[in-house]
Every structure is written in structure tokens, then in C-alpha cells.
Amino acid sequence: MTVIGVKKYLFVGVKEDVELFFERAQAKGFIEFLTRKGKVDYPDPIQKVLTALKMLRKQPQVKQAKLTKDLNADKLVHTTSESGIWAEKLEEEIRLLKAEISRVEPLGDFSPEEIRKLEQETGRNIQFFCVKKAKLKKMELEEVLIPVGSEYDMDYFMTISHKVESFKGMIELHFDRSLSQLENDLETAHLKLKGCHQELKENAAYIDFLKEHLTTLLNAYHLEDVASATTSQMDGSLFAIEGWIPENRLHGLFPLLEGLGIHAEEVAIEDGERIPTYMENKNYGKVGEDLVHIYDTPAPQDKDPSTWVFWAFAIFFAMIISDAGYGVIFLGLALLFRKLFKKISGSGKRFLRLFTVLSVSCILWGALSGSYFGIELSPKSPMNKFSVLNYLAQKKADYHIAAKDEVYQEVTEHFPQLVGIEEGIEFLAEGKEVKDGFMKYIVFDDFCDSIFMEIALLVGMIHISLSLMRHVRRHWAGLGWIFTIFGGYLFFPKVLDATTMIHFMNIISKEAGYILGEQLFWGGIAAALILALLQKRWAGFIELTKPIELFADILSYLRLYALGLAAMILADTFNEMGMKLGFAAGFFVILAGHTINIAVGIMGGTIHGLRLNFIEWYHHSFEGGGRLFKPLKKLTPK
Template identity: 25%
Template sequence: MIVPVKKVKLAVLNDYEETLLENLQRYGVLMLIPLAERGGELPEGELLARTEKSLRLIKEYESKVKKDDDEYVVAYEEFMRVDESRKELLVKIEQCGAEIEELRAAIKAAEEKYEFYRPWRLLPVKPGRLGRNRYSVSRIGFINPYDVKNFGAALEAVDAGLLMLGRAHEGQAVAVVCYYEDDAEVQNVLKSFEFQEVSLPDRDMTPAETLAGLDQDMERFKEELRAAEARLREFTESGRELELLSDQLKTRIEVRQAPVMTMPRAAYLEGWVREDRVEELKKAVAEVTDIYDLEITEPEADEQPPTVLQNGKFVAPFETITEMYSLPNPDETDPNPALSFWYLIIFGMMMGDAGYGFVMSLATFLFLKIKKPKGNSARLLKIFFYAGFATMLWGAAYGSYFGFTVKPNLIEPMTDPLKMLIVSLAIGGLHIITGLLIKAYDDIRHKRYFDALFDQFSWIMILVGIGMLFVPATNTIGMALAITGAAIILLTGGRKSKSVLGKVVGGLGGLYNITGYLSDILSYSRILALSLSSAVIGWVMNLLAGMFAGSVFGYILAAIIFVIGHVFNIVMGILSAYVHDLRLHFIEFFNRFYQGGGYAFEPLSLKLQYIDKVNIRNPQGGINHE
């Protein structure tokens, strides 16, 4: 359901502003309306960025130690306590992280240098002795490996010496030596073979000596890196202290950035409070000061308050589906109770296999228990958990168990698709009628009685009447209902128009909407299509597996085909049913009554990303935050 909210106007002396905001945050009952933005950078922002960076760093090593999956619960006093040891821990982790980054950079640089020198390992002289001297000229460089033989012959023809060295991605490393007077001819040979001359920077050591030194440096760097990583791994045990610091900083930043209008002697704020939390708001203010002005009123006609949804454990997960479309307007009916029922019915019909439903519910149950996801991920998984039971029920009705048909069953999509199509369209009609009933309820709640009768119940009469026409025992009653509904629309469809012509055209135009209703109902034929696709793929996988059964190896291969095939069918079935079920609700169902356009109620509260729960245990009161 949608909980009503009240408008709040509050003024206190400046001396109590920060304390009041912290207490309001502790209670978590007031959503502030932006009146003024507070500019400037906050010191907590920089500290938060450093904390998040350090958390990401230590989480790289958490997989190597046993994680603590227990619920992270702290007392409010501990949450708000400023502990300098957490900042000291942050500095130590940052220093360790900086050391690791430097060592990794040093190792990378050494590896790159090693790779550069590796082709020249066999060069017997120091690079400083290469080049021109009194009697000879020596060079090193790369040539194409495929030209080695011809290159050697060409150098021999001009009385030059050739030393083959190592290989690299640049080509074959070589050293060329010639007499000073033969250098011009040698250069022509080098040019013809596209010789790439190289200069080595370390002039006073042979490449082999340089490589040996690099080996020692890399081994030392790696040893230091292992030691630094071991120290950092020890900090993973203190990760929760950093998580607490991060949530503390986020909470503090929200208070510092609260949109409060500050005047010379007083602070003024406006906001929204849930109707059932008004007394808690008064208590939160009175605990801070007895000098204040508090006004609580109904929202003005031109104001749109936030939407507060409050549903039970079963319906609440389905709120995430509504939020994908749009939050409801606070003045309309919450669609989630009806949506939760119909979403499961249609999803189960589309999947339609009891075995698949069992796997869905079991897999999501285990994932929720082991991984303990939060937020929308947890809510979506709970929807699939419930959808698994709906799939089991419809699978039993179809007699389908992992693609095998078991009698008795009520309906079998593969052998009786026409009957399945009729059931699908009937479900579609009932789904749309539910939307019309919700709209009629909204009209009656807002005292729009004629709208409920002429615009909603008239169409319900037509749709019910059309459905009854297909049942021989009720076709006469159905005809009467359909004609009565059509007459109501024809006579009242243009009632809001002032001219006679407008009333006539409005009535005819309203009746023409029957084409829209019929096309919407036909959209539910996708239920038949998806139930057939799931059944056919399951049947084919069983057929393929059965073709290989007969020997030990055949049974093993058949089991592999069976498992992989049905896992594929389950995954594709879930994706298809999820998307098409959403489509039927967003287009066909919501189109009949839903306005949307609401925005979420987000009160000033503790910002918990890592902590699961903050307990308020002091005698002053407040609410537990999760």
C-alpha cells in the first residue's frame, strides 16, 4: 500500500542545527526538501575517496583468506564514535599499497629492460667498445630472420665478419665487424637488407652481465613484493574497520550537505514525513532542543509528495518490477499486490515445467542463503524463488517434468495448442479486467462515481460478456452484458463534450476502443508460444539423450546431453518469461489504470553500504537502520 505523507516546516536556533540533523538522521523519518545547496569541498570527501581506494586494494586479497559472512551489526554509539585508530590503519594500508605499486612498477621496468637485452646475451664485448675505432667498425642490430643466409654471404663477399646472436620480435639479432676501409661497402649491404642498428645504453658491462644484474634485481623486487603483500594480507582482517569508517564518512557527508536554509540566528528546513512517523519526528526534535517551531500540514494541491510503499514480505520484492517502470503517484492505488499475483501466474504458465520450477526455487534459495545479496538483487531473486513454485504448479497442470509428460494432467500445450490458446486469452482478459477494477476503485475513492461506472465497469461488462459468448450455457447472458456495456459507452463516452456532435463522436470513439482491448488480449497468445517453446526444447533434449542410451558410455553421454540441454532450456525460459511477463504488465496491464511518475521517499538516514545493521539501543529511542 501507499503510506500518506505530511509536509514539515521546522526552524531551530543555529546552535542546534548540526545536532538536530544528526538526531533526525538517527531516526531516519524526515526527507528534506532542497531549499539551499551547500557549496565547497568537504574534507570527509577526500578521506572517503582514500578509504574506498584502500578497501578495493585489500579486497584483492580477500579471496586468499577466509571471509567473514556473518551479518555486520554495530551499535549506534560505536557507529558514531570517531576512532583515530581507523585513520591510522588507513595510512598504513595506503603506505603498503604505495610500496606494492612501486615494486610492481620496478618489476615491470626490469622485465622490459631484460626483454630489451635478452637478444644480445651472447655479445662478448661491452657496448662501449662497439662503433668506430682506428682499424675497424662494429655494429649490432636486427635483420629479417629469413635473410640470414643471404646476409651472411653478402658480408663475406666484402670481407666483413658476422656473429649470430639471439632472436626477438624485431628479428634476428646480429653483430657485424669490418675493416675501416671496407665500411662503405658494408653499409651498402646493410642498407640492402634493411639492417636496423641498435645502441645499448649500459656501456660498461656486457649484456650477459647486465642480464645477470637484472635477474638479481627482479628477484629482490619480487621478494620485497611478497613481503609487502603479506603485510597487506594481514590488513584484510581489519577490513571491517575501514568499512565502518567508509559508512561513517558517507553518513557525515550527508549531514554536512543537508539542504538547510541558514539565517543569521536560525536554521530553517522543510521536508516530508510519513503519516505514521509524525510522533517520532516530534520526539527527535524535542530531544535536541525545546526552542523550535514545528509545523506539520497536508501537502498543498500543487505539490507532489514522495511515494512511500509499504507491503508485506511476499509483495515487497515485486516493488522492484514497478520501479523499473515508474513509482506510483502517491494519489493512486499501489499496483504491487495485484502485480505480484498476476506476475507469478503468467510466469508459471510460460515456463510450465514442474522440474524446472523446482530447480529455480532451489537454486535461488541456496544463493540467497549462501551469498546473502542485498537491495534489488535480493528482491529479484526472491521473485524467481516464488516464480519457481508457480512454475511447479503449472508444470503439474501440464503434466510436464523435465520435458517428460506424466498423466493425469489438465492441459498439454504440445498436443492441444488450441485449448492452451483459449486459456491464455482468458487469462489475458482477466488480467486486463483486474486493471479496470483497480482503476474503478481509484475513481470511487476519489468520488468519480460516473467515471467508474461509465468508463470502467462498462468495459468490464463488454469483456465478460464476450467471454461468456464462447460458453453455450451463458451465451445469452453474455450477449446482454456486452450490448449493455456497449450502449453505456455509446451514450456516455462523449459526456464531457459540450456540443451534441462532440457527444456523438465521443461515444463512437469510445466504442472504437474495443479494437485496442481485443489486440491487447491477443498479446497474451505469447503465453502459448513460450509454453510451447519450453516444452518442445525439453522434449527434443530428452529425445537426443535417449538416442545415445544403450551402453555405459552412451548413458554417460546421454546424461551430459540431458543436463546441459535442460540447463540451457531453464536459463532461456527464465529470460524469456521474465521479459515477456514484464511486457504484458507494462503495456497491457498498467495501460488500463496506472499513472506512475512518483519519486521515492529517501529520508535523512545513516548511509550503510557495508554495515548490515545499526542498532539503536539507547533510551532516547530511534529506529534500527538496515
């Protein structure tokens, strides 16, 4: 779907109707007025409510209290802010008191006032010092130093002398409160902090009330902000303001103006004016829109990539995780979160929908790839019945058995027992050996790996081609490059002396594929250059650099294979480590290993799954740099 265009309108009307006009516009929520202001901080009342809400959200969730007539929002905000500020100060005071107690405690409970009085009566100076034990071993103690205690890695001393003493490497300690005074102050601070926390906990029962109050303040602020942006005409009797309206919402404009002395007229968009981007998505498209805004906002002339990004991300994430068992865990968590957060809405609800789709995608691809918690499965295993990789590996084995080609010769040289086997499934099942006490199906694994790599490249070719196709009206040469991509897929196996899926699936013979591929490859380049010259004149020659760019972008999709294969290998490795250690210790090793693998997989699946959309795919059909359409609309509490 194309991003919906917007029109620029000028509104002119009598000053008496301006307030009602903006109230109606806010209620309908489809006009973005040009305020010509930069980013402005919210006024103090709104800032205070935001601060209070931030403090209350840190409190444990409690059942919301019933509202009473005497409940005052300003008073609630004030008490919450005061309690929050005092709590922070008291927490800092407690931290300092604990640090001071740890300094004084090794010296015992004494009164600093009595020490000073004793100094006056005796005419001597009483001082306290500390030094690290490691440093003390290298020092020669003077006779005036009296040991008084030891704590952790510190030793403590005191001196009673006629002069003020100082010792190199030692720290002099000064105290203004006794240990008992510090402990009393600490207890008092804890009691005060408990009171602040109790106040915040009680106020948390009114968090919904504060949200409604904040919404009211924000709506009033936005109305005032837009109204202040109007210009006065005819000695203040008229007002004027400009705004953007989506093309598919124009039908609601004149009913909005009905009964008002206000005229709306479409005006020309000025050169260099930044047009907002209006996107309208529902269901999974809206989830994809959330993903799109992580990276950039489409330009007004872009096509909306939301749905494309959503489904491509689900596929890429599943291929990187590459485990149906992990997918089941994800789905269980997704269903649990849906049950726990039944009332969640907005972006939170869309996130749960995304998580559910990703979970199902992981299960489907995991089953198609025959991967379940990294368990090594025999080609004949019933769990491999629905595995596409298993099916393709059998077809590949059948092809090489029939051809008796170089691949067949290499495999049978390593596994002589395979000579004479005519069925692909038997060929894969018998190409095995025992490594470190575990059965490994070497031929089957090698065939599956090569097929997985080819699938990753095919996914990249299709994904990039779709991007070129979406952009072909503005970039005619893209049509030629699509032929070039698939021509290269058919032709380059000849250069690499490789057997691809189209060969062992008997879709096309190697010889015919080489001939057709070469024609499509060079013909596509010629077509792309001709189309570029027709569209861009001499600037079209820059298209000659495009093959390198396409080649690099398609190779980037090998990360799907590399990360997916790494996840499978790690899962298998943790399983083997655990089995060697026995049930008790092995269980925890396997659990910890799979937990790490899942965490790494989620990070890799998210980062690289989005990267292939935002970098490689966007590169051929997306300009970006847009500014999101932000209409004046009435907010509702979340």
C-alpha cells in the first residue's frame, strides 16, 4: 500500500468561532496544524504530573481505589512528589550513614565531645588513623601508634601526643558523631523512609485518576498551543491558520466546519516544505508499522513497507532461531503473557501479537528444518517426516546416486559401505559414524547444510527482487536487475561446479540452466542499462555499478544460514556435554546451555532480522527521512 498523501489547507474564519473549531478538530483528529514552533517543553503543571506518575509506576501494582468528591489532583501530585523527593534524600542519607558506621564501628562507641574535653584537660591531641593491611606490612610502625582494632582489610590506630601527628601512607579519621548516635540516626531515617514509601504506596491506588488528569491537561495544552499559532487578520476580527489533511479524510472536513464562520481552501505546498507522512495500517500491518518506525519514517513518496517488513522479519527471525522446540517455549510464554495482560492495549498488545507470530514462525521453520532442541535425528526418524530439508536431502542423494558424479565418488570414498545403495534415504541413513560416543549422520548433515545455505541465498534473491519490483515505476532499471539476479542463480553453478536444488529436483537440467542463465544474466544487465538511459539520460551509466551492490546485498542473507546453523550446533553441543556428565549435573548444563542459546538467538534474530529489512531491502525501494503525521487529536488515558 502506498503511503496516503496529504493536502495543505488554509483555514480563515471569524475569531468568535476559533475555540469551537479547534475543539471539533481535536475531537475528529485528522488535521495537523502548522504551528511553526520547534520542540517546546511542557508547562510546569504537566511536568509535575509526569514526575508524580513516574514515581508511582515504580510502586507495586495495587487495586485502584474508588474516587471521592474531595479527591484533589493537585494535592495528590504535590504529596506524591514530596514523598518521592524525600524518599530519594533519605535513601542517600541512609547510604552515607551506613558508610560512616562502617568507619566508626572498628573503633568502638565513644563520644567525640568527651574526646575533645579530654584533649583540653590533658593538653594532648587524640587522633585516629587507618591503613590497609597489605600496606602495613611494608611500614615500620612508630611507638606512638596504639592499635585499637581491625576490620576487613584495614587496621586502625590511635595516638595520644603533645603534637598533631601525621604518618605517610596512613589516613587520619575525623568523627562528629558517636557510633550510638549514628545508629539512632540510621533507625530514624529508616522509619521516615518507611513512611514515605507507605505514602507512595497509598497514592499508587490513584494512578488511573492521575492518568486521566494528565490527559485532560495535555488536551487543553495542545488546544492552547494550536490556538496561539493562529495569525490575526482585519484588526483581530479574523484568524488564519494552515494545516495538513490526509486525502482519504477530506470528506470529513466540511461537516466539521458546518455552522461555523470558517472557510477552508487548499493551498500550494511551498518548495522545500517538509510534508508529513501519513500511514494507516490495521492488524499485522500496524505491528509492522511499529517495526518500521524503529529505523526511520517513510518519505511521503515511499510505498508503505509495514506489512512487508512484518512478514519478512517473522521469516528471518525463524530461520535464525531454527528450532521448533524453542518456538514452543516462545509460544507458551506468549500465551501466558496474553493471559496475564488481558487488558493491555496499544503498543503492548501489538507486541504480544508480534511475539505470538514469531513463536509460530519458529515452530513452522523448526519443523521444516527438522530441528528440535538440537537433537540429532536420523533421516528415517518420524519427526523428520515433515522436514523440507530432509526431503530435499533425499532428492539430492537420489540425484548423485543416479549420476555417479564427483560428489558421489567423494562420499563413497569416505563411506565405502554406501557403494551399491540405490535409495537416497538409505544413502543418508548409512552415511554415519560415531564421534565421542554419539552417532553423527555426516552425509545427511552436509547435504542439509548446503541446502540451508542455498535456501538463505534464494530468500535473499526473492526479497531483493520484491524490493526492486516495488520501486520499478521510479527506477525502471530494476526490472532488468531482477532478470540478472535469477540469471546469475542459473549460470553461476557452472562457474562453481555446483549442483543446486533446481538440478536435483529435475526442474531444469544443468546444461539448459547454464544456457538460460547466461542469457538472462547478460540480457538483464543490457536491459537495465537501456532502461536507465531512457529514464535518466547520461546519468543512467551509473547503473553499471549496480551488479556489485546487488551481489553484496544478496550475500548478506547468508547470515540467516550462518546464525541458524550456529544455533543448531550450539544446541547439539550443550546436549552432548550434558549427557556426558550424567543426569543430575547434565540437566543443569543442558538447561543453562539452551537458555544461553535462546538469549543469543533472540538478540541475533531481532538485530539481523530487522537489519536485512532496514539495510539490504530498504536500499532498493525506500527513501525514508520522513516526518510522521501528528494531528491535533483528543488523547485518551492509557
